[in-house]
Amino acid sequence: MFSKSDPLCVMYTQGMENKQWREFGRTEVIDNTLNPDFVRKFIVDYFFEEKQNLRFDLYDVDSKSPDLSKHDFLGQAFCTLGEIVGSPGSRLEKSLTIGAFSLNSRTGKPMPAVSNGSGLWMESLRTTGLEASGGVPGKKCGTIILSAEELSNCRDVATMQFCANKLDKKDFFGKSDPFLVFYRSNEDGTFTICHKTEVMKNTLNPVWQTFSIPVRALCNGDYDRTIKVEVYDWDRDGSHDFIGEFTTSYRELARGQSQFNIYEVVNPKKKMKKKKYVNSGTVTLLSFAVESECTFLDYIKGGTQINFTVAIDFTASNGNPSQSTSLHYMSPYQLNAYALALTAVGEIIQHYDSDKMFPALGFGAKLPPDGRVSHEFPLNGNQENPSCCGIDGILEAYHHSLRTVQLYGPTNFAPVVTHVARNAAEVQDGSQYSVLLIITDGVISDMAQTKEAIVNAAKLPMSIIIIGVGQAEFDGESPPPRCAPRGFRPLEMAPPKRVRARTAVCAAIWMSRQGVSVCLFAQGGVCQGVYRTPTHQGCGEEAPSHSSLLHPGSLWRVGEWHHGLEVRDSCDWAPPVSWPQFSHL
Known part of the structure; x- marks a missing residue:
């Protein structure tokens, strides 16, 4: 009642013959927001000659139960994979509505589907303006933004670790609870979120845990593609405070720990307002390693x-x-x-x-x-x-x-x-x-x-x-x-x-x-x-x-x-x- 939604997106694919909807995958849950930008991607096969129907259901998660009927249904959108791929910049916006034909007459929620998944294409998901529809069929209840990008053949996995020093203090009764958000740049100049670190509580000098990410998710195999990293102070209500940002690339990160991989965290608004502003702290790359994923044939x-x-x-x-x-x-x-x-x-x-x-x-x-x-x-x-x-x-x-x-x-x-x-x-x-x-x-x-x-x-x-x-x-x-x-x-x-x-x-x-x-x-x-x-x-x-x-x-x-x-x-x-x-x- 006193908070926003904790949205989760579920993607479904439709069978070619029996037209049955099958659950393909679920995003992570993002707490207390009406405009979630989901990190988890769905990798699917793309066949130009086929009509590949997709369905996206949004839920407000109320518990840890995997049963979707236990959560509040926010809305759904239908499209084809071809629609997403063929949209300008392979970016499609669809209104979220309540589809009466797909609702269970007893629960008022979408009919269940069978869990499944596999693939070759990567999609990112973002929603804006989520709100409860009250179960009224056809009522608009927000917008979902879908984007697709073809995966490269790169099978490398990058493992890295970062720390920060002298970050801005954002909490009134404490220091900051910082975390990093990584974005991959797209061909049209936009950015797609690809990783979040854990939150380090009450510190201005955090050392984050080592994490691994496929290189194709980080830069799609383009070593010179811009990678943007934003630094936030975590807040319980979901309104995280922006500390600053910096940019890098896979090629720069691959140099490993050096003076080239110490980044100034800059808040553009502060920089414009304050002439003496230098930065909001620094982020340092502590380690970087690359391993190749091996296939069955490799072994x-x-x-x-x-x-x-x-x-x-x-x-x-x-x-x-x-x-x-x-x-x-x-x-x-x-x-x-x-x-x-x-x-x-x-x-x-x-x-x-x-x-x-x-x-x-x-x-x-x-x-x-x-x-x-x-x-x-x-x-x-x-x-x-x-x-x-x-x-x-x-x-x-x-x-x-x-x-x-x-x-x-x-x-x-x-x-x-x-x-x-x-x-x-x-x-x-x-x-x-x-x-x-x-x-x-x-x-x-x-x-x-x-x-x-x-x-x-x-x-x-x-x-x-x-x-x-x-x-x-x-x-x-x-x-x-x-x-x-x-x-x-x-x-x-x-x-x-x-x-x-x-x-x-x-x-x-x-x-x-x-x-x-x-x-x-x-x-x-x-x-x-x-x-x-x-x-x-x-x-x-x-x-x-x-x-x-x-x-x-x-x-x-x-x-x-x-x-x-x-x-x-x-x-x-x-x-x-x-x-x-x-x-x-």
């Missing part, structure tokens, strides 16, 4: 080996292997669902493993001679060395196990996840990367334990691929665990209604410092995600050839069919950065 070229482990579901829900209705039925004429999935993924991954020896495990079966239930047994029967020679060796061991074990249950994933994590923890020098393929027909029985196992493995060089076969319910709606690292997403599987007659499975592998990447696929040929390098470098062909079709990083467009595999959605898994250190973002 492969550097000699990284893929350690492939397969885990197969031997629970009773698969049916009696001797009957043709069983998912484990071994027909003399064709491979069963498990063998198809194993072959499709394994034939791709095996080329990145020099010795072609792959551990193969089973779970959910009773083992001879005592009928003990195991969720981590070797298919070849060798507890000391569960490795099989090539994909043919895995298939042979799989067929042997079907004849010797009794299908039972339940469907527990945690033991095999822990098994692979234990091996991955032994080598973290960048020379090896572990991939666990789990093929299952049912819902996970030990979801809590599986989540915990994945969280515990979040810093390890490993990925998990889950392939769901059969007609069971594969929707994973459980929220992530409380202790999940940033970037963690709950396990999900392809719902059976999307399974097609044709079968093709693809493997996409990320080396991610945001946690274990869980790639989701379905038997029947429907891909649940588009997985690629951050900027599609080296793998951006529009129609991948048969040989590169299932390669990690291949670019597949939504709505296309490739070798019996339809691309339905995109995915926002973290790109592979700074591996093998595996520090969290």
Whole structure:
């Protein structure tokens, strides 16, 4: 009642075929302002020949809840990506309104959408004159300003640290609470915010924490482009006091700590009014370093080996292997669902493993001679060395196990996840990367334990691929665990209604410092995600050839069919950065 709004912007993209709105991403929350300038950017693919509909919803955040229905809806705007790109300077202004057709009749708020995201284009967001509309459809409630800029191919990440000395005192009962705001200059002479430092309380000589920022976000790969830095004194009510500003460039910053990187903080208004005014303090660059983000291919070229482990579901829900209705039925004429999935993924991954020896495990079966239930047994029967020679060796061991074990249950994933994590923890020098393929027909029985196992493995060089076969319910709606690292997403599987007659499975592998990447696929040929390098470098062909079709990083467009595999959605898994250190973002 006595403050302004705490706005948040949510961006949605619309499916080409079903026209369903899907959440692409959210900006940060900016406290107590009606004119927010959001720092967080959305990186999206731009296709000239397609109409790419976008929707932007603004909320006044009232709590820490991620549920948008818990917050006050401020308004929304619709446009296409082409509208933004084609506007003068690629800058578009749209009025925020309440769209009656998109509101929930019970809550008066927009209909929910499915979370998603990926991309290649960068957008910045700014809104002005936000106000509550009172839920009146069609009423204007502010303006949103959208701008777009094509990303360069620069993959460098700059890490830097700043300090300041003798800044102006702005607080009546104290000193100042300074923070820095970085802006990248645009082609039309305007500036786009790209980073904010943390606030340093009650000091005129702050030393800010080291931060990292992609060079393309800082200057879009143009080393001489102007970078403006503004210095503010933080105020609780959001009306931060301007202390001063200075300009620099990436090329100047790259010199590192020197006399060239000590900047005078100047307040233009003070300079005009006071003849004796010199500055409002100085800001000094303490350190500067640059690292290149590495792609999957960079690591492969550097000699990284893929350690492939397969885990197969031997629970009773698969049916009696001797009957043709069983998912484990071994027909003399064709491979069963498990063998198809194993072959499709394994034939791709095996080329990145020099010795072609792959551990193969089973779970959910009773083992001879005592009928003990195991969720981590070797298919070849060798507890000391569960490795099989090539994909043919895995298939042979799989067929042997079907004849010797009794299908039972339940469907527990945690033991095999822990098994692979234990091996991955032994080598973290960048020379090896572990991939666990789990093929299952049912819902996970030990979801809590599986989540915990994945969280515990979040810093390890490993990925998990889950392939769901059969007609069971594969929707994973459980929220992530409380202790999940940033970037963690709950396990999900392809719902059976999307399974097609044709079968093709693809493997996409990320080396991610945001946690274990869980790639989701379905038997029947429907891909649940588009997985690629951050900027599609080296793998951006529009129609991948048969040989590169299932390669990690291949670019597949939504709505296309490739070798019996339809691309339905995109995915926002973290790109592979700074591996093998595996520090969290």
